[in-house]
Structure formats: structure tokens, C-alpha cells
Amino acid sequence: KNEVEQSPQNLTAQEGEFITINCSYSVGISALHWLQQHPGGGIVSLFMLSSGKKKHGRLIATINIQEKHSSLHITASHPRDSAVYICAVPGSARQLTFGSGTQLTVLP
Amino acid sequence: DTAVSQTPKYLVTQMGNDKSIKCEQNLGHDTMYWYKQDSKKFLKIMFSYNNKELIINETVPNRFSPKSPDKAHLNLHINSLELGDSAVYFCASSQDLGGYTNYGYTFGSGTRLTVV
Numbered sequence: 001k002n003e004v005e006q007s008p009q010n011l012t013a014q015e016g017e018f019i020t021i022n023c024s025y026s027v028g029i030s031a032l033h034w035l036q037q038h039p040g041g042g043i044v045s046l047f048m049l050s051s052g053k054k055k056h057g058r059l060i061a062t063i064n065i066q067e068k069h070s071s072l073h074i075t076a077s078h079p080r081d082s083a084v085y086i087c088a089v090p091g092s093a094r095q096l097t098f099g100s101g102t103q104l105t106v107l108p
Numbered sequence: 109d110t111a112v113s114q115t116p117k118y119l120v121t122q123m124g125n126d127k128s129i130k131c132e133q134n135l136g137h138d139t140m141y142w143y144k145q146d147s148k149k150f151l152k153i154m155f156s157y158n159n160k161e162l163i164i165n166e167t168v169p170n171r172f173s174p175k176s177p178d179k180a181h182l183n184l185h186i187n188s189l190e191l192g193d194s195a196v197y198f199c200a201s202s203q204d205l206g207g208y209t210n211y212g213y214t215f216g217s218g219t220r221l222t223v224v
Binding site: 033035037041042043044045047048084086088091095096097098100101 | 141148150151152153156163164166198200212213214
């Protein structure tokens with residue numbers, strides 16, 4: 001079973017700061033997902049990546065398959081980025097196994 | 109148009125009751141899932157169905173019974189509700205079993221179940 005660890009659990013930043021959230025997993029995978037859970041509870045898929053880097057607006061996700069590690073970066077953070085960010089990996093039957101999430105709060 | 113819709117959004121019920129949560133997706137995805145989010149916000153797989161066939165039943169009490177009448181619907185029926193069943197339940201769908209080939213997963217907005 002894949003163990004997924006995220007850090008930090010909680011992160012408070014000032015508006016404009018560069019944010020990094022880390023995710024590591026124990027068993028090799030072919031793709032990793034980054035999800036965002038809004039304060040209202042809805043979950044949105046941000047990225048699915050299997051190698052290298054992906055960018056969407058101010059969000060950048062990177063993955064190193066050999067080191068079993070992924071990072072999510074937010075440039076020029078804004079209060080509306082405040083949410084829980086969750087990484088997830090597919091299991092043996094490809095169901096998602098989730099990290100515990102990182103609660104991000106961006107202060108104005 | 110809502111891609112994955114769950115109903116109801118909130119459900120408050122007494123212990124011992126039987127309740128259902130409905131989920132429908134209009135994305136044409138082959139695979140649907142039920143996930144449970146506990147009070148610590150940790151998400152965990154319960155079931156997955158691929159083209160109406162049960163693929164995963166992840167150590168869920170048999171009081172929980174998923175039903176997939178067609179590949180666009182995956183409903184969750186819960187018998188004899190217990191206090192510990194209180195949680196947020198998310199339905200999700202993906203194209204291809206692992207969500208690799210398209211844009212990953214699409215989640216419903218969740219159903220907050222409170223058992224009193």
C-alpha cells in the first residue's frame with residue numbers, strides 16, 4: 001500500500017509570497033494528482049502529472065519519479081488561494097490514496 | 109452544467125435509519141467512485157465502479173451498498189446508520205480506470221451526512 005506524506009500540514013503566508021507544498025510517496029507510480037479543496041468543501045483537480053513540470057496560471061507542479069517526490073508551488077500568492085491542497089496517488093487498482101492535506105492560509 | 113452532481117448536499121438523520129445518496133455524472137466517464145472524508149478531513153476510497161462493475165470495495169461495512177444502474181450513476185445506500193457514519197461523502201468520476209488519460213478526476217460537491 002502506498003503511503004503518502006505531505007508537508008507542511010499548515011501554512012500561513014503573506015500575500016505575494018512564494019508557496020511550496022511537498023508530497024512524498026512510498027511506492028512507485030506512473031502519475032500523481034494535486035487537488036484543491038475550497039473552504040466551502042468542493043474538491044477540484046488541479047494537476048495530474050507523470051513527469052517533469054506542469055504550469056497553470058500561478059500554480060506549478062513538479063514531480064521526480066525516481067525520488068518519489070512532488071511539489072506544488074504557488075507564485076505571488078493571494079488570499080483567494082487559501083484552501084486545503086491534497087496530493088494523491090493511484091493504488092494497485094488505481095483508486096486514489098490521499099495525503100493528509102496542507103491547509104494554506106494567505107493573509108492580505 | 110454540473111459535471112458530477114450529488115444529492116442531497118446535507119443529510120441529517122437518526123441512528124438506525126436507512127438513507128441513500130445519489131450521484132450522476134454527465135462526462136461520459138467510465139469509472140465512478142465513492143470517497144469518505146472523516147472529521148480530520150482525511151479522504152479515503154470506499155468503492156469504485158468501472159462500467160457498472162464493482163472494482164474496489166475497500167473494507168467498508170456491508171451496511172454500505174453501492175448501486176450502479178448505468179455507468180453515469182453510482183448511488184450509495186446505507187442501512188442502519190451509526191454515529192460513526194457521520195462524514196462528508198464525495199462521489200467522483202474519471203475516464204479510464206486510473207484517470208490517467210484525461211484531466212484526472214472530477215469530484216461532486218460532497219454530501220455532509222450527520223447521524224444523531
